[in-house]
Amino acid sequence: MGWQLSDLTSAVYDSKRREFLGRDGAKWLKLSTFYCFYYIGSVGFFCTMVAILMAITPHDRPRYSGEESRMETRSNPLSPGLGFRPQPTTKNDSSLVFVNNNTNDYQSDPYIQNLDQYLKIYYWNNNHSAEVNKFTINNPGSCTPNNQYGFSNGTPCILVKMNKIVDFVPSLGYHLEDKDAYEAAGCQPGPDAIAVHCYGEYPIDVDNIGGNITYISEKNRDHKCGSLERKWFPYTGKQQRRNVYQAPYVWVQFNNPKPNVLINVICRVYAENIIFDKKKGQGSTRFQIYVKDLSHYWNNNHSAEENKFTINNPGSCTPNNQYGFSNGTPCILVKMNKIVDFEPRPGHKLEDKDAYEAAGCQPGPDAIAVHCYGEYPIDVDNIGGNITYISEANRDHKCGSLETKWFPYTGKQQRRNVYQAPYVWVQFNNPKPNVLINVICRVYAENIIFDKKKGQGSTRFQIYVKDLTRHKLSKQNQKI
Known part of the structure; x- marks a missing residue:
């Protein structure tokens, strides 16, 4: 046992040769110097490569955008989807818009709060840049905070907008495959605008909507389609995010949704270079509306007939x-x-x-x-x-x-x-x-x-x- 312990001690430090772990002081100095310069060189090379990458990479947009975007493939053409508000944060990412017509406490309604929060970028006084283009709907009707965006009287206003893709400009007209749907909707968006149209996803939803929808756009009000002016495109990237880019939107107001039933709604945008794919969400968005209203059982004065x-x-x-x-x-x-x-x-x-x-x-x-x-x-x-x-x-x-x-x-x-x-x-x-x-x-x-x-x-x-x-x-x- 003593012999084994002495061998172990000699392996760690040999007093005769003055070596620690098989190397004397000079060898340890040379090894330390080598690794010091090796790691300094490696870190320097890494930092140099990062600096070169940052120097050649655009800071305000992806390197490849528009027609060169890597989002576009042969089987998946570049086609933006639509977004909607209100969309309060929920655990299951629900697309339900719940309208409670049996309460007076609309200040705490999460859907109204979500619309207020989103619209701050449109009503916020931005003095950082004089070049910011401010999107405004001058006559929004009852789709205003003072009117609870129509939620207080069971005629909810849904904000529909197009998702941002850098350097994407929608083309006027409609895709060839959408001709029948476009003509059936009767859209007339204007000479330099694209159309937005909403409808019930299933026949029962079409009936429950009641066919009475008002589209409040930047320049007009219509009962067939809304419009997005092309002057607000393209979105040019980070510079506009810093200046609070105001995406154009359309108010879609449901004037007579059937109460106490779930209504599935699809909104889609028509443009020559936008493909509609309901499963992938291209060129469209989907949400549900539920208007809770038991008053028609207790005090219904809508019609004398x-x-x-x-x-x-x-x-x-x-x-x-x-x-x-x-x-x-x-x-x-x-x-x-x-x-x-x-x-x-x-x-x-x-x-x-x-x-x-x-x-x-x-x-x-x-x-x-x-x-x-x-x-x-x-x-x-x-x-x-x-x-x-x-x-x-x-x-x-x-x-x-x-x-x-x-x-x-x-x-x-x-x-x-x-x-x-x-x-x-x-x-x-x-x-x-x-x-x-x-x-x-x-x-x-x-x-x-x-x-x-x-x-x-x-x-x-x-x-x-x-x-x-x-x-x-x-x-x-x-x-x-």
């Missing part, structure tokens, strides 16, 4: 009582889906006779019955058998009723005038807490077929009443 559906005595099924949710007796609104020119006939189908009589429905001489029940025996027990049906004409514990005078639904005209579909409040007075209850509601009429699998003549939902107080009491009783 409308028949106003009203339940005069809804009990606790009102906003002030949180629709019964605050005390564990939830009110569920049940209505019949709209089919144009369909008119239900009072009575029931022959195969529904036993179920109809078992329910004990008596809807009235000119009404059809609505009845809800537990889907499975355990659900029947959990409901507790205590349901109140609050209809237009009466209150009942067996069935609700829908008056046939509200039918038929006649289509788009009624959607524009806010068609008020008749409904029944179904209040569950004693649902068992802390269990999931499966419920089926069905309607009885002579010409309505019941098919649970296909959802014909019925709807299905679940109720879960969370009540931890009862859960704790039951545990204490079990311990006792």
Whole structure:
């Protein structure tokens, strides 16, 4: 052991030769000098290369822009997309624009705040450069901060702009593949402008928009298309970012969106050198609008010609009582889906006779019955058998009723005038807490077929009443 330790000591420092780790002082000095100059030279060479690169690289734009841009390939032509505001920061990057028509606190609305923040660059007094071109829409109508950008009255203004690409100048006209869509839109953007057009993504969205859109552009207002003047292009890079480049935009105001439904909207720009690709987002943008407005059920004064559906005595099924949710007796609104020119006939189908009589429905001489029940025996027990049906004409514990005078639904005209579909409040007075209850509601009429699998003549939902107080009491009783 002593012999091994002495060998290790000699390997580290040899006192006879005066060497440390196999080298004497002179050798260590030469090695240190070599590596010192080697690393100084390497660092100097690296800094020189960086300095040369920075010297030959443009500071205000990419080296390759316009037609030479590396963004353009044979399979992916250079084509800018569109952007929209408001677009508040969210965790899931949602493209939803939510319009709450049941509040007066618009100052804290994140969508309005986002528009205010974005428009600061347009209204900010920039004195750093006299060469800055300021984009201005002189007559924005109700699309202003003082009018909450139309959000306060359910006619939201959406700001639509073209994304920036250095040295890209849109060409007048439209792409050859877009001829039919351009002519169908009826766009007339002007002699030196390109067109912007928005529409519902699906047929139901087209109907829900109501066909009433106002485009507020720099020079005009139109109900068919907006316009972006070509004088604001091209975007020339960092210099304009430093001077706060004001991208041209169009206000797209939805004057009569259908409330309480999600509306998918596509906005696209037409130019000869812009390709439309919905999947890649080229030449377009996509967003959703949801206008929350329950007022048309309570106080709708939009049209004197409308028949106003009203339940005069809804009990606790009102906003002030949180629709019964605050005390564990939830009110569920049940209505019949709209089919144009369909008119239900009072009575029931022959195969529904036993179920109809078992329910004990008596809807009235000119009404059809609505009845809800537990889907499975355990659900029947959990409901507790205590349901109140609050209809237009009466209150009942067996069935609700829908008056046939509200039918038929006649289509788009009624959607524009806010068609008020008749409904029944179904209040569950004693649902068992802390269990999931499966419920089926069905309607009885002579010409309505019941098919649970296909959802014909019925709807299905679940109720879960969370009540931890009862859960704790039951545990204490079990311990006792």
